[in-house]
Amino acid sequence: MLMGVLFLLFLTSQEVSGFWKNGSKDPTYSHLGFYQKNLTCDDAGTTCQLCYTAHGHDGKAYLHGIQYTTEPYKLEFTSLAGRYDNKYSIIQDDPNQTFRLCSELQMEYSPMRDRKLVICLDTRFPSGVVVPETCASPIAVTSLHVNYGDTEMRGQQVLVCKP
Numbered sequence: 001m002l003m004g005v006l007f008l009l010f011l012t013s014q015e016v017s018g019f020w021k022n023g024s025k026d027p028t029y030s031h032l033g034f035y036q037k038n039l040t041c042d043d044a045g046t047t048c049q050l051c052y053t054a055h056g057h058d059g060k061a062y063l064h065g066i067q068y069t070t071e072p073y074k075l076e077f078t079s080l081a082g083r084y085d086n087k088y089s090i091i092q093d094d095p096n097q098t099f100r101l102c103s104e105l106q107m108e109y110s111p112m113r114d115r116k117l118v119i120c121l122d123t124r125f126p127s128g129v130v131v132p133e134t135c136a137s138p139i140a141v142t143s144l145h146v147n148y149g150d151t152e153m154r155g156q157q158v159l160v161c162k163p
Helices: 002-013
Strands: 031-038 047-055 061-070 073-080 086-092 100-110 113-122 137-148 154-162
Touching: 031 047, 047 154, 061 137, 061 154, 073 113, 073 137, 086 100, 086 113
Parallel strands: 031 154
Antiparallel strands: 047 061, 061 073, 073 086, 100 113, 113 137, 137 154
């Protein structure tokens, strides 16, 4: 129990140290690439959303969604992956407060292969990380990667921007 608490504390004390390589030429959103996505917002800019699809090692499509509101400040990330759906909601009084939230799911997928899924939602942008000029207002970074046995690690890192 203590080790689990210490591990979670370690995860929450980390921050984005850099973006992954450009993945814009990978339409599957699956080969550890970096993507920049803009939210679609209402006229007032107070409610925004983004949906995109990524593909797993099995070729199946998985839906990811991000919802963002300013009053109250709320950031929500949803990953729909069949039996392993994930939903994170962050509601804050101070939108300038940064955070990092990660979860890790490790399971025996078959007798010969284990699978590990790691999902992080991050609003920390340290000085060493260069946000592309095409991102007017960075909101968050979502990182998702899957290790399936000894096959190629797959996943994506998405910089979420408000236009």
